[in-house]
Amino acid sequence: MKAYLVGGAVRDQLLGLPVRERDWVVVGETPEAMLARGFKPVGKDFPVFLHPGTREEYALARTERKTAPGYHGFSVHAAPDVTLEDDLRRRDLTLNAMAMDAEGRLIDPYGGRQDLGARRxxxxxxxxSEDPVRILRLARFAARFAGLGFRVAEETQALARAMVAGGEVDALVPERVFAELSKALAEAQPSVFLRVLRDCGALARLFPELEALFGVPQPPRHHPEIDTGLHCLMVLDQAARLSPDPAVRFAALTHDLGKALTDPAGWPRHRGHERLGLPALARLCDRLKVPNGYRRLAEKVMRYHGHAHRALELRPGTLVDLLLRLDAFRQQDALAPFLLACEADARGRLGLEARPYPQADWLRVVHRAASSVPVADLLAAGYRGERLGQAIRAERIRQVRALARVA
Known part of the structure; x- marks a missing residue:
């Protein structure tokens, strides 16, 4: 059986990166022969099998032919006469179109190793151009390897622009778009994903709420970068430095959607943008079928990031009410991701990336103090129902007020 290591495993090995998973292509075999060797079939659309020992995936060499718009519109041909070069030709990028044989010899018919060296x-x-998912994968790989100096080749970016102009990305289903976004959010520089999409015009088609932010000015005193779209990309990268949680990164990215919806006559100020952005966030989440956990955090950050920034100035009662709206008393772990996204917002500004964010420390202290209210004592004193809620709030405010006097 002629089996070749292919794709990401070869690429990452040549780059000196950890190999996370190994995929194989088998040449000259049939499904019946694979089954006879003990391989287990797992492929739905084309012949893929699990190795009986390693459980790694082995796919029969195949070619594809475009039959309809979108990324489902393909017919697949897998047969013993399909060569390794035929199989590699159908892949997206040259750095993913290399293979190694059993002796470790590199098979590189399309110049992948040269492009690795050129960081291209x-x-x-x-x-x-036949598969719109490849635009998303291109942008994701650009984000993954940006730290190594990789850039999109001009001819590939031009091809992506032509695909967008031809309406190919309009055929992408929401689940696949969000799946690629969530993977991109996990990269070290997720903003590159969105920059590449914007450069080819796909951002406006897939994420119009984000595209609308570019060109919207902000007060230079608070936002030296001025442009709201640039600010949100900077906030996203700051969130990536602060937290590995993709929900925090999503909330950071979307927190200012409302700034594109304020009255331009009032720009560069954006009064009420927190409230105005909520319907836009809902549309984005509904369209892409964003998970509820992402959505709830994004709504909280959008509504209350301004409160967090002013935390050192807020009265005890306002602080307690903020924590209540954040559900921080019922869910003790709800405050941390909110504060991370708010800190990312404060640091996602030109020249202010390293500034401290004492508001987060203060809100943590306030939360601990307000959470220490002895509810059992209030119940023992006869408080119930609405009166109990009022008594708990009053005691929390008293605790915070005492804390403020000590501070």
Missing amino acids: LRHVSPAF
């Missing part, structure tokens, strides 16, 4: 993301063939 380049499509293998014009067939790239």
Whole structure:
């Protein structure tokens, strides 16, 4: 059986990166022969099998032919006469179109190793334009390898623009778009994903709420970067430095959607943008079928990030009410992701990336103090129902007020 290590495992090995998973292509075999060797079939659309020992995936070499718009519109041909070069030609980028044989010899018919050296993301063939998912993958790989100096080849970016102009990305289903976004959010520089999409016009088609932020000015005193779209990309990268949680990063990215919806006559100020952004966030989440956990955090950050920034100035009662709206008393772990997204917002500004954010420390202290109210004592004193809620709030305010006097 002629089996070749392919794709990301070869790429990452050549880059000196950890190999997370190993995929194989088998040449010259049939599904019946694979089953006879003890391989277990797992592929739905084309023949893929699990190795009986390693459980790694082995796919029969195959070619694809475009039959309809979108990324489902393909017919697959997998047969013993399909060569390794045929299989590699259908792949998206040259750095993913290399293989190694059993002796570790590199098979590189499309210049992947040269593109690795040049730090270039380049499509293998014009067939790239047949699958709109490849635009999302291109942007995601740009984000993954930005720290190594990789850039999208001009000819590949031009091809992506032509695909967008031809309406290919309009065929993408929401679940796949969010799946690629969530993977991109996990990268070290997730903003690059959105920059690449914007450069080819796909951001306006897939994420119009984000595209609308570019060109919207902000007060230079608070936002030296001025442009709201740039600010949100900077906030996203700051969130990536502060937290590995993709929900925090999503909330950081979307927190200012309302600034595109304020009255331009009042720009660069954006009064009420927190409230105005909520319907836009709801549309984005509904369209992409964003998980509820992401959505709830994003709504809290959008509504209350301004309160967090003013935490050192707020009265005890306002602080207690803020924590109550954040559900921080009922869910003790609800405050941390909110504060991380708010800190990212404060630091996602040109020249202010390293400034401290004492508001987060203060809100943590306030939360601990307000959470220490002895509810059992109030119950023992006969408080019930609405009167109990009022008594708890009053005691929390008293605790915070005492804390403020000590501070």
